[in-house]
Amino acid sequence: MMKAEFEAMAGKSVTDEEYKVIEAVYTWHPAINDTTGKDQMKTLYTQFGFGVIRGMLPVAEKMEKLDGERRELLAQLDTIKIREGLLAVGDMELEETIEKVNELYMKANTEEEFEQMMKSLDVRNEIKSIARKVIGC
Numbered sequence: 001m002m003k004a005e006f007e008a009m010a011g012k013s014v015t016d017e018e019y020k021v022i023e024a025v026y027t028w029h030p031a032i033n034d035t036t037g038k039d040q041m042k043t044l045y046t047q048f049g050f051g052v053i054r055g056m057l058p059v060a061e062k063m064e065k066l067d068g069e070r071r072e073l074l075a076q077l078d079t080i081k082i083r084e085g086l087l088a089v090g091d092m093e094l095e096e097t098i099e100k101v102n103e104l105y106m107k108a109n110t111e112e113e114f115e116q117m118m119k120s121l122d123v124r125n126e127i128k129s130i131a132r133k134v135i136g137c
Helices: 003-010 018-028 038-050 050-086 093-107 111-120 125-135
Strands: none
Touching: 003 018, 003 038, 018 038, 018 050, 038 050, 050 093, 050 125, 093 111, 093 125
C-alpha cells in the first residue's frame, strides 16, 4: 500500500515517519490479514489513532526478523538438497571445494588475501559460490 492510498482511505495525511510505522505493521504484523489488511489499517487508524499502530510495531519488527531467519534457513536447506543431489550421483566436486575453501579461509590473514586465493582456485564460479555460502564467508 502506498502512502497516498492510505491517506485517501484514512481521510487524513500522515508524516513520512508515521507512514513507515504504518507500512511495517501492515506488512509484518500477524494480526493484519493479507486480503483485508488495508481496511484493518484504516480502521485501526481512524477509530483508535496512530498510537495503537505504533504499539503494534515491536511485534511487526520481530515478525520481519523471523521471516529473514526463515528465509536464511530455507536457503541453507536448498544448499543441502543440492549437495545431497550431487553426492547421490557420485559428484564430489562441491564437497571437495568446500574443504578447499575452508582451508583457504583459515590460511588467509586478510579478506583481500582470501579473495586472491579464491581467484587462483581452479573451480567453476557456481561451485565456489555455493562453497562460500556453506563456509559462511
